[in-house]
Amino acid sequence: MLEKKLKNAADKITMPESLKIRILRECENISAAENNEYEDNQVFVVEKAKPRYIRRIISGIAACAVLVGGIGLAGKSLRNSTEHFSEISDEEVSIDKASDTKPMSDAAGILSFSGFRTCPPYNESDDLLDETKSENMKNFFGSINWEEIDGTEYEVFQLPKVDCISISAPEDERECSVTISMDGSNIAQYTEVSAETDILTSKYYRIDEDEIRSGITTYILDYYNMYPPFGSIFKKTETLYCESEMYSGWLDFEDITTLSKMFLGWDWSNEEIVEDFLYVEIGQQAFAEFRSGSDTQAEVYVVYPDGTVEWQKTILSDTGGCERKVIHRYHNVSQEDVPVSSLCILTDKIISEKILNKK
Amino acid sequence: MSDDERLCRAMDKYGDMLFRYCLISLRSHTDAEDIVQETFLTYYKKAPKFSDGGHEKAWLLTVAANKCRDVHRFRKRHMTESEELLNDYAAKEEDKRILEALLEVPEKFRQPLSLHYIEGFKVSEISDIMNISQSAVKMRLSKGRKLLEEIYRKEFI
Numbered sequence A: 001m002l003e004k005k006l007k008n009a010a011d012k013i014t015m016p017e018s019l020k021i022r023i024l025r026e027c028e029n030i031s032a033a034e035n036n037e038y039e040d041n042q043v044f045v046v047e048k049a050k051p052r053y054i055r056r057i058i059s060g061i062a063a064c065a066v067l068v069g070g071i072g073l074a075g076k077s078l079r080n081s082t083e084h085f086s087e088i089s090d091e092e093v094s095i096d097k098a099s100d101t102k103p104m105s106d107a108a109g110i111l112s113f114s115g116f117r118t119c120p121p122y123n124e125s126d127d128l129l130d131e132t133k134s135e136n137m138k139n140f141f142g143s144i145n146w147e148e149i150d151g152t153e154y155e156v157f158q159l160p161k162v163d164c165i166s167i168s169a170p171e172d173e174r175e176c177s178v179t180i181s182m183d184g185s186n187i188a189q190y191t192e193v194s195a196e197t198d199i200l201t202s203k204y205y206r207i208d209e210d211e212i213r214s215g216i217t218t219y220i221l222d223y224y225n226m227y228p229p230f231g232s233i234f235k236k237t238e239t240l241y242c243e244s245e246m247y248s249g250w251l252d253f254e255d256i257t258t259l260s261k262m263f264l265g266w267d268w269s270n271e272e273i274v275e276d277f278l279y280v281e282i283g284q285q286a287f288a289e290f291r292s293g294s295d296t297q298a299e300v301y302v303v304y305p306d307g308t309v310e311w312q313k314t315i316l317s318d319t320g321g322c323e324r325k326v327i328h329r330y331h332n333v334s335q336e337d338v339p340v341s342s343l344c345i346l347t348d349k350i351i352s353e354k355i356l357n358k359k
Numbered sequence B: 001m002s003d004d005e006r007l008c009r010a011m012d013k014y015g016d017m018l019f020r021y022c023l024i025s026l027r028s029h030t031d032a033e034d035i036v037q038e039t040f041l042t043y044y045k046k047a048p049k050f051s052d053g054g055h056e057k058a059w060l061l062t063v064a065a066n067k068c069r070d071v072h073r074f075r076k077r078h079m080t081e082s083e084e085l086l087n088d089y090a091a092k093e094e095d096k097r098i099l100e101a102l103l104e105v106p107e108k109f110r111q112p113l114s115l116h117y118i119e120g121f122k123v124s125e126i127s128d129i130m131n132i133s134q135s136a137v138k139m140r141l142s143k144g145r146k147l148l149e150e151i152y153r154k155e156f157i
Helices: A002-010 A017-063 A070-081 A090-094 A131-143 A209-219 A253-264 A341-345 A349-358 B003-026 B029-046 B053-073 B093-104 B107-118 B123-130 B134-156
Strands: A112-116 A126-128 A147-149 A164-168 A177-181 A187-193 A200-206 A240-244 A248-251 A271-275 A288-293 A297-303 A309-316 A322-330
Touching: A002 B093, A002 B107, A002 B134, A017 B003, A017 B029, A131 A209, A177 A209, A288 B134, B003 B029, B003 B053, B003 B093, B003 B107, B029 B053, B053 B107, B053 B123, B093 B107, B093 B134, B107 B123, B107 B134, B123 B134
Parallel strands: none
Antiparallel strands: A112 A126, A112 A164, A147 A200, A164 A177, A177 A187, A187 A200, A240 A248, A240 A288, A271 A322, A288 A297, A297 A309, A309 A322
């Protein structure tokens, strides 16, 4: 009725012809400008851009923690991935050894910690550590055993299918980083870029994952321990928007902290990873959802009355479309004597304050 | 098909949809035209190969929706009064009333209403375009419908 009226009325709004002509003219100008630039500056543009772009491509491959079995395979992988830059010879790719100092122990500046698709609490996080944590981690890396290995006997791992963590030194001119498996493989890959040659070098080590995990727990985990076993939505710097039948609006830091602590107490063991294209709706209306986002990604927690919680993370492409969705579904989320509906009550700011005051 | 032909075909097929969506979202002729122009320029420069028409339609709308969101955030121009905005399009008084009512609905509800009831997108598609969950889309559609009806009945009946 009303919707049909709306559709009929709105269908009469059309794009002005003058706008179409303007757009076509603008595109003609773009084509003409690109052609002129290509003809006049072809050699210059290619020669100027190539070295830096190659370095970023190579560093990017390493930074994304592709653990490649052996230098030979690493060279092959780099050649395959950089097919537009076939001018790079094998010698340029595979020479030089990284320093003999234990990886990351002599890195300059603060460290950055990233977790990829791994068991809680490192899920897809990306954080700069403070000075104290960074120094502690460097000392820790300097104290543990790194057994250098050949690497050729191991299979190729690639994110996001492998569980791993990565620690890099963004302020170090060597762009050094170490990626460590967290799936029982006990392998680490250390990379750095030579300031003189701009060439990436890699070394592989056998490490003790439990030992690494212990170090992270001791020096970094107190930060992560505050938050539920997924996502970054409850970080202190994030704002959170709540949407429910009872309350719609922004939550302040106090609410977020309360929610975070509440979430921590629940049983998250019954996890189901839902592929984006196989997503099937729960079949019930959500009780509440909590949303955080930026220009490039959005995270949503959806709470259902039956105790199912979904964490959805949408990553946007450069042009604004939805590039990838990650959905984790947690079944039968509950705490010992507190029903999940009390989580929903927290969306009402007034009631949540009363609950806190009573405690 | 050349890039120019592809662009012309896209404008013929989706130009009205994009302009309509932007006009309703931004409530300004000038802003709407700017965003539609930017969207098609992005399409001309960067659009991938689409598997089907539905994908292309959603891609264009998502780009436009993101650009509209930026305009809302950094708005400098004054919005046009809805009556003046619709003068060129709504010849019948009845058409004008329902569109004016829609323009009075807050943006966060107006957007899914426009996408679903005017442009025909499914809840799952709207979820991708707006970057919210499907549950939120349903909640906003439900609330949006109620608000639209309230405004329409209050102002025009």
